[in-house]
Amino acid sequence: MALLKNKQHHHHRHHKVDVPPAMDAEAAAKLAFMHDKKLSKHAFFEGEHPVVRIEHLNKTFDGETIVLRDVNLNVWNGEIVVVLGPSGSGKSTMLRCINLLETPTAGHILIEDDEITGKPAKEVNFIRRELGMVFQSFNLFPHLTALENVMIGQTKVLKKSKEEARAEAIKQLEAVGLGDRIDYKPPQLSGGQQQRVAIARAVAMHPKVLLFDEPTSALDPELVRDVLNVMKELALHGDMTMIVVTHEMGFARDVADRVVFMEGGVVVEQGLPEDVFDHPQNERTAQFLGSIE
Amino acid sequence: MTHDKRLGKTRFAALVTTLVLALTFLFPTGAFALTTNKATARPNEKGGSGVIGGLDTRLTWEGTVEGGEQVSSIVLTLPGNGSFDGASTKITALEGLSRANVEGEATAAGNTLTVDFSEPVSEGLLLRLEVEGMRFPSEGGDIVVSGTYVNQSGEQQLADSKPIKTIANTALQQMVAALDASPAVEAWNSNPFLGMFFKPQLMLTALFSLVPGWLLCLMIVVIAYPFAIILGLIFALMKISKHPLLRGIAIVYINILRGTPLFLQIYIMFFGLPMMNINIDNNVLGVIVIAINASAYLAEIFRAGIQSIPQGQYEAASSLGMSYFQTMFSIILPQTVRRVIPTVTSDFITSYKDTSLLSSVGVMELMMFSKNLTSVSGNMTPYVAAAIFYLVVTLPLIKVVTIVENRMAHAERGGGHRPKAKTAAAQGDSQDESSAAGTAVHAEALEPEASTMGSALTSLSPATAQEV
Numbered sequence: 088m089a090l091l092k093n094k095q096h097h098h099h100r101h102h103k104v105d106v107p108p109a110m111d112a113e114a115a116a117k118l119a120f121m122h123d124k125k126l127s128k129h130a131f132f133e134g135e136h137p138v139v140r141i142e143h144l145n146k147t148f149d150g151e152t153i154v155l156r157d158v159n160l161n162v163w164n165g166e167i168v169v170v171l172g173p174s175g176s177g178k179s180t181m182l183r184c185i186n187l188l189e190t191p192t193a194g195h196i197l198i199e200d201d202e203i204t205g206k207p208a209k210e211v212n213f214i215r216r217e218l219g220m221v222f223q224s225f226n227l228f229p230h231l232t233a234l235e236n237v238m239i240g241q242t243k244v245l246k247k248s249k250e251e252a253r254a255e256a257i258k259q260l261e262a263v264g265l266g267d268r269i270d271y272k273p274p275q276l277s278g279g280q281q282q283r284v285a286i287a288r289a290v291a292m293h294p295k296v297l298l299f300d301e302p303t304s305a306l307d308p309e310l311v312r313d314v315l316n317v318m319k320e321l322a323l324h325g326d327m328t329m330i331v332v333t334h335e336m337g338f339a340r341d342v343a344d345r346v347v348f349m350e351g352g353v354v355v356e357q358g359l360p361e362d363v364f365d366h367p368q369n370e371r372t373a374q375f376l377g378s379i380e
Numbered sequence: 381m382t383h384d385k386r387l388g389k390t391r392f393a394a395l396v397t398t399l400v401l402a403l404t405f406l407f408p409t410g411a412f413a414l415t416t417n418k419a420t421a422r423p424n425e426k427g428g429s430g431v432i433g434g435l436d437t438r439l440t441w442e443g444t445v446e447g448g449e450q451v452s453s454i455v456l457t458l459p460g461n462g463s464f465d466g467a468s469t470k471i472t473a474l475e476g477l478s479r480a481n482v483e484g485e486a487t488a489a490g491n492t493l494t495v496d497f498s499e500p501v502s503e504g505l506l507l508r509l510e511v512e513g514m515r516f517p518s519e520g521g522d523i524v525v526s527g528t529y530v531n532q533s534g535e536q537q538l539a540d541s542k543p544i545k546t547i548a549n550t551a552l553q554q555m556v557a558a559l560d561a562s563p564a565v566e567a568w569n570s571n572p573f574l575g576m577f578f579k580p581q582l583m584l585t586a587l588f589s590l591v592p593g594w595l596l597c598l599m600i601v602v603i604a605y606p607f608a609i610i611l612g613l614i615f616a617l618m619k620i621s622k623h624p625l626l627r628g629i630a631i632v633y634i635n636i637l638r639g640t641p642l643f644l645q646i647y648i649m650f651f652g653l654p655m656m657n658i659n660i661d662n663n664v665l666g667v668i669v670i671a672i673n674a675s676a677y678l679a680e681i682f683r684a685g686i687q688s689i690p691q692g693q694y695e696a697a698s699s700l701g702m703s704y705f706q707t708m709f710s711i712i713l714p715q716t717v718r719r720v721i722p723t724v725t726s727d728f729i730t731s732y733k734d735t736s737l738l739s740s741v742g743v744m745e746l747m748m749f750s751k752n753l754t755s756v757s758g759n760m761t762p763y764v765a766a767a768i769f770y771l772v773v774t775l776p777l778i779k780v781v782t783i784v785e786n787r788m789a790h791a792e793r794g795g796g797h798r799p800k801a802k803t804a805a806a807q808g809d810s811q812d813e814s815s816a817a818g819t820a821v822h823a824e825a826l827e828p829e830a831s832t833m834g835s836a837l838t839s840l841s842p843a844t845a846q847e848v
Binding site: 186188208209212213214215216217218219220222224226227228229230232239240243244270271272274275276285288289292 | 690692693695696697698699700701702703704706710711714715718791792793794798799
């Protein structure tokens, strides 16, 4: 509860920002975000580059089903972006394109100004270690314990020593409240516990960006809250860039620096959470939020 | 001159003839010998044709009286601890095709048998001595019956018989002999079914004599299988590869081997290779054929196993930045191994049984031994013994498959051994402690959720934790 209060306070600060009238929604959100992070407007307008830059992204399945149509999106360092939208709006596909689990049909994705589309497999693996992913169905490795799940990427990919990886894994598992479950195998854990291990696994790699693909959709309602709490804590730490695809409106409102609404493979609307939630500009957004709330 | 010469020659010839006749009369040993025609023994091996030492059997000795001899007695001698004690001897004499009246008395003393004839046996008679209840030396070996005889000129040496092959009398033979003597066993065997399929004496013999064949079967499959697993894994990875050539090779290999009988593959290898002047030891070739055949089935098992791993596992490994080989060897294959253990064990059972087909090309394995024993004894019991040898291996393995399958199903539902919770949990509330005690019930997994959620919140903002 204290957490929520904090966040509400955080939002009040958003409202104090003067948004220049000509500025588009994304820039406005960005500005508010910069303000929150106590960064100067100057830094914004000089423009350090976005961590993730999606340009004219198109994705077609089997040559006929168009899932993404010319999606453009920038995500800045330390920003928490929540992507909302009805099922089939392409939000998950967009997220999966960012770490190339789906190959874009057309367009460009740049991570810290490095083009990642159209790269050979070896380089793709190298890029992916910078992008942590949390899946709807957890996808923990069932033959490994919670601890080993969090260690394996560090030892195999980052080539850390066993001791180092172990210490980091314990630290991350304790951070998600599972210090007492490190030797459990995934099937022995509840869904919520599994998802928290999955978050620890992704965070332990210290990626540039954390991608969440509907992380609470497969959970029983009573287990959703503690996963969201873990995500909130990550968001509040401030140094993690997160792109979260979710249906959790409360989470979006409380935690997001920016909300992106997608429908039919297009970004329909984006902006500060309170703007999008309270004064949606697009009729479809309003309809969707209305039906949810 | 010429006349004289001719006369002289005739005289010389007559002299020589007379001399020779006189010599033969005086020293008859050589030419007038009692010849040994044969010495044979009746097999006393149950269900076999062997003559076992140390067990009662019948010795038949035949000799012919020749050269004007008058044989008054014969002494037969056995080497070693062979014995005539307690033997009864039947004496038969034949003159041409008709039976001659010859009477005699046999006296046994240890390894000698003395037959005294009431009247001397004269020339031209065939003497047959059938000695019942005698025993050959228990250590077995090629036994020569020797001895002496007495004719009108005194004691003469008897020509040695041709050797009689005998088998050493082992503990097994003694047990078989004991079974032979048992009336219960006789009653058992009088049942046509039991006597044909479960004859105790033959079962005992078979269980012992099939061991080498059984060991060869085991050895072939145990040596072949690791190779089959490696080959199978390689072809499985080739079959799921994106490279069309690799995939093509794997498909051809797997389909040909799975699509043709093992019997045919054995024939091709065992008869084909020698025709190309490639000569490999039969047992080694057996290992090769079984390994290649099993590898095709294992390749399919592994492929199915690998493809049964959810796509999410690949995605999770990829999103950590793992390469294809890292993903395969640390994520996918370890899970595949667990999944395919039951199927692979079943396939091992099949391969073990399939070694029986190697008997068709002369590999001395279990089937070969039991087939030989059956054709000698005319009884099915050796096959039943072979079945026992197969089952001794396959039944426990079938049980293992069941246990492993159950355990895996249990583990996938979240059951199984739970590690002791670390002390960090004990610092939480009482609910946490109860879960740390760890009753291994699946429903329990949900319970600590509520408590750890509490502690997660606590860790976020300890000051306001009481608000929750």
